[in-house]
Amino acid sequence: MEGIKTTAVFFSNSSRGDSDLIDIPEIINYTEKLIKVNSVWLQDDINIYSPELVSRKIRKDNIRRIVIAGQNPGMYKSLFAKAIVLAGFSPDDVILASFPEHGALIKSDTEWAKAIVACAVNNIPFENATLTEEISVNPNTLVIGGGIAGIQASLEIAASKNKVYLVEKSGTIGGHMAMFDKTFPTLDCAACILTPKMVEVGQHQYIELMTYSEVKEIRGIPGDYKVKILKKARRMSLSKCIGCGVCAEKCPVKTPSEFDSKTTLRKAAYIPFPQAVPNKYMIDESVCTYVASGKCGICAKVCPVPGCINLDEKDEIVEVNVGNIIVAIGFKTFDASKFEQFGYGRFPNVLTSLELERLINASGPTGGKIARRIQDKKGNWIFSPEEVYSPKSVAIIHCIGSRDENHNKYCSKVCCMYSLKLAHLLKEKLPDSEINEYYIDIRAYGKGYEEFYNRIKEEGVNIIRGRPAKVEMYGNELIVRCEDIEGAAMIEQKVDMVILAVGTEPAADARDIAGKLGISVDRDGWFNELNYIGDPVSTLSSGIMIAGVCQGPKDIPDSVAQASAAASRVLQSISKGTIRKSVKTLSVEQIEKRSQELSKILEEKL
Amino acid sequence: MSQRVNLDLKKELFLYGAKEWNQCFQCGNCTATCHTTENGFFFPRKTVRQVLMGLKKSLQTNIDPWLCTYCGDCSRTCPRDANPAEMMMSIRRYLISVYDWTGISKLFYKSKTLEVTSIIVLSIIVMVLYLIYTTFPSGDSSQWIGPDGGALINKMAPWQTIHLGDWLMAGALVFLVITNIFYMWYKIIYDDKSLKVGFIDYLKPFSKLVKLINPDVKYAKCDEKKLTTYWVLHAFLALSYGTLFAIIVFFLDWFQTDTVYPFLHPQRILGYIATIGLTVGIIYFYTNRTLKNMENSKYSHFTDWTFLILLFFTTLTGILLHVFRIYGLPQLTYVTYMLHLMVLVPMLVIEVPFSKWSHMIYRPFALYFAHLKKMVIEKSKTIPHQPQYN
Numbered sequence: 003m004e005g006i007k008t009t010a011v012f013f014s015n016s017s018r019g020d021s022d023l024i025d026i027p028e029i030i031n032y033t034e035k036l037i038k039v040n041s042v043w044l045q046d047d048i049n050i051y052s053p054e055l056v057s058r059k060i061r062k063d064n065i066r067r068i069v070i071a072g073q074n075p076g077m078y079k080s081l082f083a084k085a086i087v088l089a090g091f092s093p094d095d096v097i098l099a100s101f102p103e104h105g106a107l108i109k110s111d112t113e114w115a116k117a118i119v120a121c122a123v124n125n126i127p128f129e130n131a132t133l134t135e136e137i138s139v140n141p142n143t144l145v146i147g148g149g150i151a152g153i154q155a156s157l158e159i160a161a162s163k164n165k166v167y168l169v170e171k172s173g174t175i176g177g178h179m180a181m182f183d184k185t186f187p188t189l190d191c192a193a194c195i196l197t198p199k200m201v202e203v204g205q206h207q208y209i210e211l212m213t214y215s216e217v218k219e220i221r222g223i224p225g226d227y228k229v230k231i232l233k234k235a236r237r238m239s240l241s242k243c244i245g246c247g248v249c250a251e252k253c254p255v256k257t258p259s260e261f262d263s264k265t266t267l268r269k270a271a272y273i274p275f276p277q278a279v280p281n282k283y284m285i286d287e288s289v290c291t292y293v294a295s296g297k298c299g300i301c302a303k304v305c306p307v308p309g310c311i312n313l314d315e316k317d318e319i320v321e322v323n324v325g326n327i328i329v330a331i332g333f334k335t336f337d338a339s340k341f342e343q344f345g346y347g348r349f350p351n352v353l354t355s356l357e358l359e360r361l362i363n364a365s366g367p368t369g370g371k372i373a374r375r376i377q378d379k380k381g382n383w384i385f386s387p388e389e390v391y392s393p394k395s396v397a398i399i400h401c402i403g404s405r406d407e408n409h410n411k412y413c414s415k416v417c418c419m420y421s422l423k424l425a426h427l428l429k430e431k432l433p434d435s436e437i438n439e440y441y442i443d444i445r446a447y448g449k450g451y452e453e454f455y456n457r458i459k460e461e462g463v464n465i466i467r468g469r470p471a472k473v474e475m476y477g478n479e480l481i482v483r484c485e486d487i488e489g490a491a492m493i494e495q496k497v498d499m500v501i502l503a504v505g506t507e508p509a510a511d512a513r514d515i516a517g518k519l520g521i522s523v524d525r526d527g528w529f530n531e532l533n534y535i536g537d538p539v540s541t542l543s544s545g546i547m548i549a550g551v552c553q554g555p556k557d558i559p560d561s562v563a564q565a566s567a568a569a570s571r572v573l574q575s576i577s578k579g580t581i582r583k584s585v586k587t588l589s590v591e592q593i594e595k596r597s598q599e600l601s602k603i604l605e606e607k608l
Numbered sequence: 609m610s611q612r613v614n615l616d617l618k619k620e621l622f623l624y625g626a627k628e629w630n631q632c633f634q635c636g637n638c639t640a641t642c643h644t645t646e647n648g649f650f651f652p653r654k655t656v657r658q659v660l661m662g663l664k665k666s667l668q669t670n671i672d673p674w675l676c677t678y679c680g681d682c683s684r685t686c687p688r689d690a691n692p693a694e695m696m697m698s699i700r701r702y703l704i705s706v707y708d709w710t711g712i713s714k715l716f717y718k719s720k721t722l723e724v725t726s727i728i729v730l731s732i733i734v735m736v737l738y739l740i741y742t743t744f745p746s747g748d749s750s751q752w753i754g755p756d757g758g759a760l761i762n763k764m765a766p767w768q769t770i771h772l773g774d775w776l777m778a779g780a781l782v783f784l785v786i787t788n789i790f791y792m793w794y795k796i797i798y799d800d801k802s803l804k805v806g807f808i809d810y811l812k813p814f815s816k817l818v819k820l821i822n823p824d825v826k827y828a829k830c831d832e833k834k835l836t837t838y839w840v841l842h843a844f845l846a847l848s849y850g851t852l853f854a855i856i857v858f859f860l861d862w863f864q865t866d867t868v869y870p871f872l873h874p875q876r877i878l879g880y881i882a883t884i885g886l887t888v889g890i891i892y893f894y895t896n897r898t899l900k901n902m903e904n905s906k907y908s909h910f911t912d913w914t915f916l917i918l919l920f921f922t923t924l925t926g927i928l929l930h931v932f933r934i935y936g937l938p939q940l941t942y943v944t945y946m947l948h949l950m951v952l953v954p955m956l957v958i959e960v961p962f963s964k965w966s967h968m969i970y971r972p973f974a975l976y977f978a979h980l981k982k983m984v985i986e987k988s989k990t991i992p993h994q995p996q997y998n
Contacts, residue, residue, distance in 0.1 A: 343641075343685060405633075407689035442635040442687075471640030471685065485636035485650060492645055 009036075009123050010065045011099075012043045012082065014072035024101055025112045029071070032116045032590075036123050037598070040065055050078065056085035066091060069122045071099040071115075097122045104128050105532045105542050107524055114542075117593040124601040131597040132588055134544075136580040139225040140325030143572050144169065146217055146515065149177025150558055151330035151550025151565040153199050158569035160208035164576055167322050168203065169231055170213045171511075172260070174278035175200055177332055181261060181356065183363040185558055186423040187454035197277050204279040213280060218319060220518050224545025225325045225581040235315040237285040237293075238271075242310040245273070245281050249301035249311065257289045263356045265385070266367040271301045276365065285313065325581065326545045326572040329529065330565060331515060333551040336403030336410065336504040344399065344502055349475045350375040350383035352500045355398075355420060361385070362427050372431050374499050376478070393498035395436040396428055397482045399470055404505030405442065412526060414505030415555040418445045421503045422455055425463045438464040438495065440484055448557070466493070473500050506555045519546055520586075528554045539568040543584045547571050614662040621659060623718045624705075625698035625909045631690035632656050638682035638692040643829035644675045651675065652682060652692045655699060668706045669795050671981060673699040674974030679830035680903020694907045701909060704966055707792040710784070713962040720910045723958065727918070730954040738946045741765075753938045760866045761933070764942065767860040774857045777956065784961035789973050796977050803984050813979035817972070834902055841892045846968065848885025849919075851878065868934055879930070886923045890916065915964040918955040925951060 011033050013026060034042055041063050049055045060068075068082045075098040083093040099122035101107070106115040121128045141164050145156045148170030156166045168175070180200075182192040203209050212231060219230040238249070253269035261275045262268075270290040273283050285293070285301070292298040292313050302311040338346035338354050346352045351374045353361070364370035368385050374393050375383040398421045404414040418441065425437045444465070446455040459465055470484035480500050484493045508527030509515075516523045521541040522530045529548045532540040539547045547568035550561040575581040618629050632653075639645050639653045651672040658667045676696040683693040705714040716723045742764065752764045797805055855863045855878075862875065869875055893916055896905035925948035932941040959965035 401635075401687070406687035408685075408687065442633065468636035468640065469687065471637050483640050485639040485645070485653065487634065487636050487650075487653070490650070492639070492650070 008040055008064065008066040009038045009069060010041050010043055010060070010063065010067070011039055011069045011071055011119065011123065012045075012048065012078065014045050014070070014075065014078060023073075023109060024106060024115045025109060028112055029116055029119060033071075033119050033123070036120060036594075038067075038123050050081055053081055053084035053088055056081065057088035060085060060089040060091075065089075067095040067097065067123075067125065069097050069099050069119065071101070071119050071122065073101055075100050095125075097125055103533050103536070105530065107530050108522055110522060113590050117588075117590045120590070120594040121597045124597040126597040126600045126604075131593050131600060132585045134583040134585055134587065136582055137223075137225050138579060139545075139575045139581040140227075140323055141165065141576045142167065142322065142324045143576075144217075144227070144229055144322065144324040144327045145330060146327065147177070147330035147332055147550070147552070148172075148175030148203075148211075148213065149330060149332045149550060149561075150179045150196060150199075151332070151561040152177070152328070153196075153203050154562045154565035155328045155330060155549055155569045155572075156203055156209050157199060157206070158566050159572055159576075160206050162573055162576075163208055164573070166209045167229075167231075167324065168209055168211050169215050169217055170211070171216055172274065173214050173236070173284045174274040174280070175203060175211065175213065176275075176277075176279070178356075179558060180275065180277070181263065181363075182359055183366075184423060184427060186419045187448070187450040189423070189426070193277065200277070200279040204281075211280065212320070214284065217515065217518060220327070220520075223587075224543055224584050225575070227324050227327060227545065229322050229324060229327075231320045231322065233318050233320055235285075235287065235317050236282070237287070237290075237311065237313050237315045238283050239310045239312070240280055240282050242307050243282040244307055244310075245283065246306060247273070247283065248304050248306060249283055252300050252304045254298065254300065255289050255291055257286065262360045262367055263354070265357050265360055285311075326547065326575060327519065328547045328549055328565075328568045328572060329515065329519065329521075329552060330548070330550040330561075330568075331509045331512060331552045333506040333555070334509050336414075336507055338402055338502045338504050340409065341402060341502070343471060344402070344473045344500065345475065346502055349473065349480060349500070351393075351478075351480060351498060352473060352502065354402075354502050354504045355417070355424060356504065358424055358428075358501050359420075362424070362431065370431075372428060392432055393435060395438070395495075395497045396499045396501060397470070397473075397480075397495065397497045398425060398437065398439045398501040398503060399473075399482075400439065400441040400503045401469065402502040402504045403507070410505055410507060410526065412555065413445060415445070415447075416557050417503040417505055419448075419451060419454070419557065421501075422446075422458045422463075424501065426458055426461060429461050429463060436464065437462075438466055438482075438497070440466050440468055440470050440482070442467070442469050448559070468493075506551060509552065512552060519543070521546055521548075528552065539564060539571055542586050544582050545575075545584070611663060611665040614664040617662045617664050617667070618659055621698055621702055624701040625907060626691060626695040628688075628690045629656065629659055629695070631688040632660065632692075633688055635687060637685055637687060641681045641685055642676075644677075652696050656690075656692060656695055659695075659699070667699070668703070669800060670699075670703075671796050671974055671978040673703060674971060675978055676700075677830070677835075678904040679832045679835055681831050683903050683906075684831070691907070693903055697904075697907070698909075700967065701911065701964075704963070704970060706795070707788045707970065708784075708962060708966075709787060709791045710961075713966075716958065716962050717911060723911070723914060723963070726958055727914070727954040730957060731950040734950050734953045735946060738949060742942070752942070760938075761864055761941070761945065762866050765945070767864050770864070771857075771860055774860070777953070778857055781956065781960050785966070785969050788961065788966075789969065792970065792973065793977065797981065800981075803981065804988065805980065805984055809980060809984055809987075812983055813976055816979050817975060832903065838896075838902070838904070841889050844885040845889025845893075848882035848889070852882045852886075883923065883927060886919065890920050890923060894920075911964050915955075915959050918951055918959065921951040922948065922955055 013030060030042055033039055068086060070078050070082060079096055079098060082096045086096055087093050099118050101115045101118060104118050106118060118128055121131045143159050143164065143166050145152045145166055145168045148168055152168060153175060156168045160166045176196060179192055179196050184190065185192050185195065204211060212233060214236055215231050215233045217229060218232045221228045249271040250269045253271040255270035256267040257270060258264035259266045259268040270286045271283055272286060287293045299313055302313055305311045335354065335356055338344065344352060346354065360366040361368060361372060362370065368387050371387055372392050373385045373387055374391055376386045376391055378384050400417055400421055403409045404412065404417060421439055425439055428435065428437050444455060446452045467487045468485045470482045472483045474481045479496050482495045482497055482500065486493050512527050513523055516529060520543055524530055529552050530541065531538045531548060531553055532542060538553065539549060541548060549565040549568040634653060634657065636653050639650050642651060645651055655670055655672055658670065673696045676693065678693055678697060680693050683691045686692055701717055705717050752760050797803060896902055897908045897912065900906045925944055929941060929944045929948055932944055
């Protein structure tokens with residue numbers, strides 16, 4: 003019978019020798035045992051530059067079908083197609099078994115990769131062999147993360163009158179976007195786009211907002227998840243607080259404000275920012291002296307609403323039933339103090355981009371005035387609101403923590419554009435100042451982005467190619483040492499302020515949440531999507547979607563688009579009423595058997 | 609200067625060490641970190657660029673790699689992990705092979721087998737010559753042993769004979785080294801038509817060079833802190849080596865005596881100090897290269913090891929020779945004398961003109977030429993374009 007022992011499986015070298023990646027030797031062992039496999043070829047056995055030699059091998063080994071397996075099998079398709087034609091057979095019998103295309107990326111996916119090879123050997127599309135049965139779906143949805151992606155996904159689903167539980171770790175939704183002053187490339191005010199959406203989330207009758215909460219445990223299967231949510235004690239009643247702010251005024255404890263990127267201080271009784279949703283005060287239990295030692299309690303005494311503040315409130319656990327989960331937990335910025343040579347943390351006027359973002363913002367520490375830190379009488383470095391201290395020259399250094407073998411190898415995608423935006427905003431507020439951008443490559447890749455870059459250049463910002471090696475401080479002056487590659491000069495430039503364009507990193511609890519959800523993360527810590535090109539919102543669990551930066555660095559428009567896409571996936575199953583069981587319920591043996599059955603049917607038909 | 613692009617330059621340089629050329633994305637971090645960089649001398653990025661673009665002629669006339677002190681600051685902070693410092697080391701190896709007009713150096717750098725074979729063949733030749741010399745002309749070996757049973761080396765191998773051999777060999781080596789340096793000058797200064805070097809210019813760079821001998825000046829701006837130890841031990845090793853070399857070539861009659869002098873005799877003291885210098889140096893460089901605890905010892909080319917191993921065996925046989933002679937073991941002394949010659953001769957013949965040893969000669973001249981070039985360029989202000997900042 004045709005089909006027995008006529009297939010060769012070729013493994014490319016691209017994924018070998020890396021312990022994080024799929025265990026190729028194990029797959030080779032497995033492949034050799036498959037019924038139809040005649041021989042297994044490794045890249046070292048094959049002259050990949052000579053189709054003639056390969057075709058000779060095909061004829062010698064009596065091969066009719068070639069499966070190319072690996073990270074990037076498309077690279078070798080033309081070689082084997084040529085070779086098989088030279089051997090006198092049809093190029094249709096060259097079949098690709100791409101591991102990443104079907105969600106096999108890391109070592110724990112090795113079993114999955116075996117199934118991918120098995121399907122390819124039987125010439126059955128992987129999707130067909132892994133069709134699972136449909137089960138009914140709970141129409142409620144859980145969204146984890148209240149940044150712009152989580153907000154967008156919640157609103158999309160709630161607009162179709164389906165219940166959404168939005169869980170946010172901090173005291174307010176809004177995420178990083180709420181901290182930004184403007185968005186690129188349109189220079190719209192970020193808050194003007196975000197706050198209406200936030201308010202809508204807060205008021206929507208189909209959205210149950212749970213701020214200051216964390217997902218504790220997830221059980222169940224797609225279509226029917228039971229989720230335990232830890233609602234941390236705000237110690238102030240959400241229903242009774244009128245947002246007057248007396249508690250914060252009288253609170254004696256001060257701590258750096260997360261919202262202002264730690265450039266200002268807030269109280270232990272606080273509201274994250276004036277436009278927070280829900281617009282209610284809360285107590286930060288990590289610094290409150292009452293929580294720590296039982297002394298103080300001033301806020302409860304001054305609060306005008308009786309029974310609003312309950313300093314002894316305890317955390318509670320709520321359980322909800324949902325059918326689908328959207329994960330949009332976002333990112334954290336790179337810790338710039340890891341770069342000793344730039345002196346972040348040592349030199350007061352070396353700021354991160356997020357700090358500058360707050361400094362520029364009208365609700366920021368200086369009310370929107372660009373100021374540098376000067377030493378006050380007590381010796382503390384504070385932002386001086388006086389005009390004379392506004393910086394005359396600013397250096398913006400790109401790629402801090404991104405594209406760096408010693409830190410994060412990936413490009414954070416947004417830093418070039420936000421640095422250009424910051425340069426524009428600085429130039430707008432300080433027209434006489436000199437703004438220098440030091441870049442390695444400018445990545446202005448989106449709609450209107452290249453035009454934005456050109457516009458910034460025309461505005462008189464010095465855009466210098468070269469990565470600075472050092473920032474040094476002499477007196478109050480900072481000196482940036484850099485090679486200007488295009489201008490062929492060494493620069494040692496005096497500046498008043500240095501901005502480090504920090505990259506993005508997976509959120510601190512990303513691996514933890516991935517573990518709870520049962521989805522995988524890649525080696526950098528971003529969540530693995532099912533297929534990067536064709537299916538960037540799904541995961542191996544059919545009920546769990548990912549959206550926003552937690553899947554990989556991206557800007558606001560992309561995050562919003564991906565959130566909408568994730569929502570549409572959820573709505574698909576809700577409106578159908580059913581959802582497929584997770585493909586993960588299938589074992590390799592089952593998939594292999596199924597693909598053999600299907601291929602038998604196919605061969606009988608022929 | 610128009611020149612043909614050589615696409616295989618990068619591959620050729622693989623044989624000299626560094627393989628990370630493709631990693632570089634030309635960000636300029638290495639140049640900005642490096643304290644030897646000045647306007648007009650964009651180093652090491654520009655040198656790497658020449659390799660990437662295949663500008664063979666520019667690379668061959670490039671003097672910048674010799675300015676590098678291999679402090680490793682650039683490699684430590686390189687965002688691409690491309691090891692610019694090791695790239696510079698590889699280019700220095702390449703340049704040694706370029707300056708050698710005979711082309712033999714190139715063969716030794718490219719092939720480990722050839723280098724090892726040559727060493728072994730030379731050793732065997734030396735052994736055969738030694739055996740012939742000791743067996744036939746002088747015949748009676750009984751007179752090589754003194755009345756007290758000790759060895760009488762000068763009876764067997766009179767210092768005059770050894771001197772003759774030394775001078776023949778040294779003459780050949782000096783000829784090779786001098787012509788190589790002349791070729792280096794030709795490539796770097798003479799061939800560069802943009803440079804107008806007057807006679808008086810040749811006298812100027814000396815003041816700058818004197819400053820560079822001081823390690824505190826040399827490494828002042830480098831972040832690596834272990835470099836002073838490195839410099840001291842390297843200098844000690846080089847001085848010891850130089851002293852012994854000078855003694856053997858010019859003052860062997862004073863050094864190779866049949867009388868065993870008391871311990872505190874200058875001959876013995878000098879010999880001991882130089883031996884300590886060599887031993888400590890060899891141990892230090894060996895541990896550094898094995899432990900890879902400094903940037904400049906992380907990557908070892910086989911020529912680095914060959915030199916170190918030959919030097920080690922030369923020192924070892926030298927020490928043994930001395931011990932056997934003092935304790936009156938004539939047979940062993942003569943065998944060790946042969947072994948000593950068997951390592952010493954290949955080390956000098958192969959390493960001095962063609963391999964790692966030659967950096968001892970090239971480095972000062974290269975520094976001299978580099979500063980000469982810099983001064984001439986600064987004088988004529990041929991730096992193309994300088995944007996103004998602040």
